[in-house]
Amino acid sequence: MKHVKSFILVCGGTGCRASESALIADDFRNMVRQLAIEDQTAVISVGCFGFCEKGPIVKIIPDNTFYTNVSRADVEEILKEHIIMGRPVHRLLYENPETHEKISDSKHMDFYRKQKRIALRNCGFIDPENINDYIARRGYEALGTVLSKYTPAETIDIIKRSGLRGRGGGGFPTGLKWEFASKSVSNEKYVVCNADEGDPGAFMDRSILEGDPNSIIEAMAICGYSIGASRGLVYIRAEYPLAVHRLEVAISQAREYGLLGDAIFGTDFSFDIEIRYGAGAFVCGEETALIHSMEGHRGEPTVKPPFPAVKGYMGKPTNVNNVETFANVPVIILNGPEWFSSIGTERSKGTKVFALAGKINNVGLIEVPMGTTLREVIYEIGGGIKNGKKFKAVQTGGPSGGCLTEEHLDIPIDFDNLLAAGSMMGSGGMIVMDEDDCMVSVAKFYLEFIVEESCGKCVPCRIGNRRLYEMLDKITKGKGTEEDLEYIENLSKVIKDTALCGLGQTSPNPVLSTLEHFRDEYLAHVRDKTCPAGKCRALMHYVIDPEKCVGCTACARACPAEAITGERKQKHEIDQNKCIKCGACYEKCKFSAINIA
């Protein structure tokens, strides 16, 4: 059998596809044919490489050359110069922003150097629509090993000993969860994969499903064997069409090989998977709400107990794990629980995938060992703050998490440390903020999201969060008082104590953490009626510096409210009563004569 010697791996993740990576891959295929080099060159659309800031990304194997910001116009040059002539295209190589050195191999880039890819091991490496690629990477070997070597109890024991904790937010020990479901007696049980990724800016689960769907199928089957279930359900949001498509392809190919279906590997274990589509409700990430949604009811949570392990989907014992949790399972079986538990911290084992976003140079998807500090993530992997601005805060855990400050940067990231610092791991969203961000507005943004997404079942979440939002809105409009801060704090604590589900109970976290760490900013809003970051429009005043104004009239012409007056070559003035604070004058002035007060 002849093997090709060069591979052109084109990122086929949603981010890069938005920049035509699917067309780039097609162009590569067509031109490889035209140049008659198909026998030595293969073009493969792979899952996300993670470095979304620099996409579309193309990687050439075997010399591991990493091309960034590739466009369709670059295809011919890459093929003729690199593949045929052996001359890398220097202008497309990644440039270190500090040293301006061109780096060819991704392993030498700061973005990848400190990463350890376990859950993302196959993303950016295999063709997610070809099960053979997955099998060639020891795919389904863990399932075969479990079915031929271990009893269900022994399999659960392996997962327990690995120390794997749920990556969806709660961090509950996975092995223990499996054990609860296995001990429930029933004629039918279910395995559910929670792919309802709802945190703003988070795309960890989507990327895993887009890049390595078979790992989830294999893990669900292993879970099914362990707890005694023969049916699996993936609850995925319909807004993830690419992930849905790749999952459908993977399920169909797994069935063809008999890796799903009856008598898998000739054993008496049968297992199959169905897909259920979510409509994008944040609350359906909560497992009881998710189950109701799958049953065709409104996506509302219920009080636990009974836990889904006892009474879940259709009233039957159900084990729910999220995508990233499942992605770790096959590797744990293959490499052993000791290997997995040797990575990470005392109480948080393995790695964690984060979607790094916000005011950071290297936006993208990263996977780091637990115990890596926030400073390493933000400054080394993330490349620091955009435009040389000053770091202000990092929001972890999505709307249920909190904002951490400079003083928390050296905290090793793990479930317990983040919780102790007033935030949480959540599912892995990490949004970095700089000096230009107003923390009151940030808290208001998350509250607005929660108000919009609250299922409305319990009063504290439905009404309490709306009241909180109104108070924050009032403060950002310069109408707040110091008493309001006390009120907000008390109401937040009441919501935490009384809301029905985990989402409601954690919803005031962004408010409480910003109140704790950025109280000065809140006080500036309520006492001085100013927004130190200059973000709250109602508290801003644009004023013209008469020393700098040259009377060019550019600002007056840009003003949509005709609030600026002044003769040509004379100092101009802004009528504050007419000003709508749109900032058009500020952006237009070439002489920095307009200040925000």
Add this chain to the structure above:
Amino acid sequence: MRKLKSFEELLTLQKSLAGDMRIREMSNSPDDHIQVRVTFTSEEKIAEAAGIYREISEFAETGNMDIILTRYFRDGENNEKTVSIEVKHPGNEWKCYNIESADEALRILEKGGAA
């Protein structure tokens, strides 16, 4: 696709698929493998270099030899129009061998790059 009736069948399939994947996997840790570069110093030598590259590739396949094989153009490094092979074994430095033919390149590789 045919149904896999046993775990052993999966392992057999895995083995048969391993070839292409092996190159991708090796490229993740190049320093752990033998790396061979077919280097040429003039565009006139492309065809010759491509022929040698192909023969080394086939030689490696038939001999089940794990090598990371690439082509490399050394632009403007000297005025001679040459094709050479550069070989690097794990833990060692790159060694360069000027060659006249593919046979010569294969002999070097057969001797473990120590000719």
